[in-house]
Ligand code: ATP
């Protein structure tokens with residue numbers, strides 16, 4: 001007999017049939033005569049109840065059916081007498097595939113999220129992380145579906161990069177050089193010609209520059225891959241390794257870019273509401289009573305759009321005392337982003353930032369002061385998306401690179417897109433784990449990725 005999964009069995013309308021099931025014991029209760037064993041196999045948040053008569057199986061076997069053990073059960077699927085489930089299994093035979101003794105750390109329910117981070121190798125077996133990881137999968141699938149349905153092509157941008165010019169923060173170096181015998185140039189600097197790639201290389205902080213190369217050929221592309229930032233920011237919203245989705249579109253201006261980003265986010269949240277009902281209900285009940293309402297409200301409203309300059313006016317005319325005072329030209333802090341989202345009571349798209357606080361590749365406005373950047377700010381999360389219309393004019397882009405003292409020679413290939421068949425184009429980056437924070441209602445980014453990488457933490 002082929003084994004079936006819990007998700008499938010719980011939906012079964014056919015009872016009185018023989019079934020076979022494999023999974024992990026979540027809880028066991030009962031008395032001297034009878035045991036009620038809750039089995040979960042990860043296919044769904046719910047466990048299925050197995051009813052076993054102790055006399056039938058003997059003490060020896062029954063003793064080894066403990067929390068955390070992996071067991072295989074053959075039995076009859078019957079309508080349940082108890083509350084909370086429609087069907088249960090009357091065990092005919094039970095085999096313990098892998099035992100778990102009393103040292104198994106997930107004995108009881110209700111461990112703190114902090115404790116679970118210390119046992120990240122086992123936390124996927126909890127209801128919470130089961131829900132989060134299933135939702136991560138559904139969101140991944142929804143992202144590919146969204147773009148695929150709209151004619152975008154998935155472009156695989158490299159993870160090892162030879163340029164440090166993206167300007168998105170500190171990078172992790174990739175090298176095979178022996179630190180005890182570093183090859184030196186006559187002037188004492190490290191001779192990277194001896195390194196694996198014959199030059200200094202890093203882990204990528206963004207796939208955007210390569211995304212632009214793809215858009216100049218395939219028109220509509222997106223990357224979806226890991227990105228790395230060695231920023232020592234120990235916040236609940238930053239990881240050293242995170243996943244980013246970066247669409248890049250030929251012939252899109254800033255407005256087209258904002259329209260796509262808003263539609264994309266709404267699609268993903270609607271998808272979660274439709275396809276992750278059980279997991280969302282669980283997370284709402286356990287962690288965040290407002291979660292479902294918040295998701296609904298984001299889907300049903302237009303995002304508020306305003307320029308950076310207008311936002312600074314809103315912030316300066318407010319009565320709120322900010323820790324960091326606001327003035328035109330300064331980067332907005334978390335507290336300012338939160339204020340704006342609260343003020344307008346919905347997600348906010350800010351555009352046209354001062355060029356000094358944005359990257360070199362953003363298209364310059366006529367005013368000479370601002371660039372066609374856009375950030376999307378979400379309740380609690382703050383920045384969830386950062387994007388822009390790109391500077392497509394060769395001379396202007398080159399001048400900006402010089403002004404910002406970026407190594408132009410490393411970017412010769414990027415500049416050539418502006419030399420050969422350049423065109424208006426735009427794109428943005430969505431941090432996948434920031435999206436996961438929003439859709440799961442979890443409050444620490446370490447709890448929406450299976451094995452988080454943060455400063456001083458790469459255990460699992
Ligand atoms: P922040 O100001 O929040 O650090 P950023 O301006 O550095 O963000 P971008 O370089 O624009 O972010 O990256 C695009 C998106 O990637 C951000 O909008 C955010 O969703 C996500 N992101 C950026 N840095 C991190 C990080 N360290 N961990 C997780 N997600 C991140």
Ligand code: MN
Pocket residue numbers: 169
């Ligand atoms: Mn950052």
